[in-house]
Amino acid sequence: xxxxxxxxxxxxxxxxxxxYRTFATLARIAGEFPAARYYDPATGAARRITVWCSNDxxxxxxxxxxxxxxxxxxxxxxxxAGGTRNIAGTNRHHIALETELASLHRKQAALLFSSGxxxxxxxxxxxxxxxxGCVIFSDALNHASMIEGMRHAGCERRIFRHNDVxxxxxxxxxxxxxxxxIIAFESVYSMDGDFAPIPAIxxxxxxxxxxxxxxxxxxxGLYGPEGAGVAAxxxxxxxxxxxxxxxxxxxxxxxxxxxxLSSLVDAVRSFAPGFIFSTSLPPGVAAGATASVRxxxxxxxxxxxxxxRAALVKSRLRAIRVPVMPSEAHIxxxxxxDAALCKRASDLLLERHAIYVQPINYPTVPRGTERLRIxxxxxxxxxxxxxxxxxxxxVWGRLNLPRGAV
Ligand SMILES: Cc1ncc(COP(=O)(O)O)c(C=O)c1O
Numbered sequence: 001x002x003x004x005x006x007x008x009x010x011x012x013x014x015x016x017x018x019x020y021r022t023f024a025t026l027a028r029i030a031g032e033f034p035a036a037r038y039y040d041p042a043t044g045a046a047r048r049i050t051v052w053c054s055n056d057x058x059x060x061x062x063x064x065x066x067x068x069x070x071x072x073x074x075x076x077x078x079x080x081a082g083g084t085r086n087i088a089g090t091n092r093h094h095i096a097l098e099t100e101l102a103s104l105h106r107k108q109a110a111l112l113f114s115s116g117x118x119x120x121x122x123x124x125x126x127x128x129x130x131x132x133g134c135v136i137f138s139d140a141l142n143h144a145s146m147i148e149g150m151r152h153a154g155c156e157r158r159i160f161r162h163n164d165v166x167x168x169x170x171x172x173x174x175x176x177x178x179x180x181x182i183i184a185f186e187s188v189y190s191m192d193g194d195f196a197p198i199p200a201i202x203x204x205x206x207x208x209x210x211x212x213x214x215x216x217x218x219x220x221g222l223y224g225p226e227g228a229g230v231a232a233x234x235x236x237x238x239x240x241x242x243x244x245x246x247x248x249x250x251x252x253x254x255x256x257x258x259x260x261l262s263s264l265v266d267a268v269r270s271f272a273p274g275f276i277f278s279t280s281l282p283p284g285v286a287a288g289a290t291a292s293v294r295x296x297x298x299x300x301x302x303x304x305x306x307x308x309r310a311a312l313v314k315s316r317l318r319a320i321r322v323p324v325m326p327s328e329a330h331i332x333x334x335x336x337x338d339a340a341l342c343k344r345a346s347d348l349l350l351e352r353h354a355i356y357v358q359p360i361n362y363p364t365v366p367r368g369t370e371r372l373r374i375x376x377x378x379x380x381x382x383x384x385x386x387x388x389x390x391x392x393x394x395v396w397g398r399l400n401l402p403r404g405a406v
Contacts, residue, residue: 018340019361019370024350026051030067033059033379038356049354050384052374057222057330058302059379060252065295066288070253073287081280085269089279093286098257100293104220104228105243105259111269112257112286114278116217116246117145119256122274123244124149124184124213130267131155131180137171137210139163139185139196144363146184146215162189165200172208181210187230188218191365191373193327198231202239211241221250222306222330226297247289250296255281255289305378306330309385313376316389322396323404325371332374333360334392336401342370345395353391 014020027037027046034054037046060066073093083089094112101110113119124146128134134155138146141162150157158175160168168183175181183205185196198214205212216229224232229245231237242264247255258265269275296302310330317324317334325333336342342359349355357372365371374388396403 018338018343021361024356024358026356028062030062033062034377034384036356038350038354047354049350049356050380050387051356052376052380052388053356053358053372054375054377055218055249056252057250057375057377058252058296058306059377060221060250060292060296063252063292063295065291066252069291070284070288074282074284077283079284080282083279084277085280086276091280091283091286093283093290094280097286097290097293100290101245101257102259104226104293104297105232105245106228106238107243107259108262109265110257110259111265111275112255112281113275114255114281116215116244116248116256118274118278119244119246119258120145120215121149121152122272123242123258123268124182125152125274126268126272127182127211127213127242127264128153128155130271131182134180134182135175137168137181137183141189141192142184142186143190143215143217146186150184163194163196165197165204168201169204172204172210175208177208181205181208182213183210184213184215186215186217187223188216188329188331190218190331191333191360191371192325193329193331193333195230195328198234198240199236202236206239212239213242213244214240215244217244217246217249217256218329218331220245221292221296222303225300227293227299227303247285247292251289251292253285253289253292255285302378306376309376309378309380313374313380313385313388316385317392318404320389320393320396321403321405322392323402330375332376334372334374335404336370336372337368339367339370341399341401342372345372345399345401348395348398349391352394353387355388355391 025039034051036051038049039046081089098110136150136157138159140159158171219229221227223230231240242260244258247253313332314324323335339361346359360373361370
């Protein structure tokens with residue numbers, strides 16, 4: 001077989017659909033968030049741009065306290081952890097971070113993973129294997145990492161329509177009462193910016209004796225009085241069995257975690273291959289993340305400014321009939337509906353306006369719903385917002401893109 005030709009052909013098909021992924025090479029400029037340098041792929045020349053699609057939602061990746069804690073831990077403990085958690089890789093900074101995360105979510109224990117993806121994959125697959133006869137009820141729009149975890153679990157899976165509590169109730173009612181059940185869902189769906197009806201799902205779970213598994217990846221640091229997430233904001237965090245989160249978005253670093261009952265966390269620690277067989281997070285990352293969590297627990301003003309900026313961007317774009325989708329959260333998805341046009345819009349924003357917004361294509365979103373996903377932060381000032389609005393107006397006009405209602 002001509003392997004080279006085979007892979008070239010696969011990529012050609014992707015290109016023909018307009019959804020071949022190109023990565024923008026950036027240098028982030030610590031202290032000047034959300035500015036960055038962009039390296040032109042043809043010439044290698046760098047120019048200054050404004051990033052409008054980062055998941056470092058609050059700029060914590062460049063917060064002085066986070067940088068200082070990271071550098072200090074690297075100087076004191078070195079660059080790497082030195083092993084898996086079981087073999088010389090459990091560092092004091094991991095323990096401090098797990099203690100902080102358990103406290104943030106008011107749970108008995110927390111457990112770190114190398115990413116949010118891994119925490120979902122490892123935890124869901126392991127929990128379901130440890131519960132004989134388990135059925136998982138999964139929201140139709142759950143993230144790929146949860147879907148992979150459920151697939152590896154090999155148990156029965158029932159998909160409920162996105163955020164549809166009545167459908168979930170129907171599926172639960174059809175299930176034998178004695179079987180172990182997990183309801184897996186997210187608090188903020190990051191491509192649409194909508195919230196799950198968490199209190200209603202918790203009610204149902206309690207009625208049917210189901211365990212709740214809530215992915216708060218796009219909510220930790222951002223919602224609730226201390227940034228513990230939407231379940232905390234909605235007053236139901238104590239009724240969620242497992243909270244899963246990332247350190248890579250609002251906390252600005254990297255890594256993932258779960259927080260839950262000690263017994264459940266200990267079982268995942270003891271049985272999950274994705275936890276057991278992977279080198280633990282570098283101590284500097286763990287120390288930086290702890291500083292970030294502590295800082296954000298005490299920074300409601302950053303969360304308020306974040307929400308205010310997101311609301312401003314939505315209303316300013318809607319005023320010029322750029323079709324902002326009905327997002328309730330801090331994410332501003334703008335519908336384009338075509339993969340090639342979405343890429344073209346993103347290219348024009350970068351070339352003509354020094355604004356970087358990555359196109360979002362299938363399989364991240366369904367075909368025909370390709371979009372730009374804008375993420376305002378507290379550090380996008382009024383001038384940056386007006387610059388974005390003018391640039392989007394220009395690009396929408398040039399490409400004659402679909403308009404929204406005012
Ligand atoms: C809902 C959701 N869960 C989990 C993840 C994975 O988190 P991480 O980026 O830390 O691997 C993501 C990543 O974008 C996500 O959107």
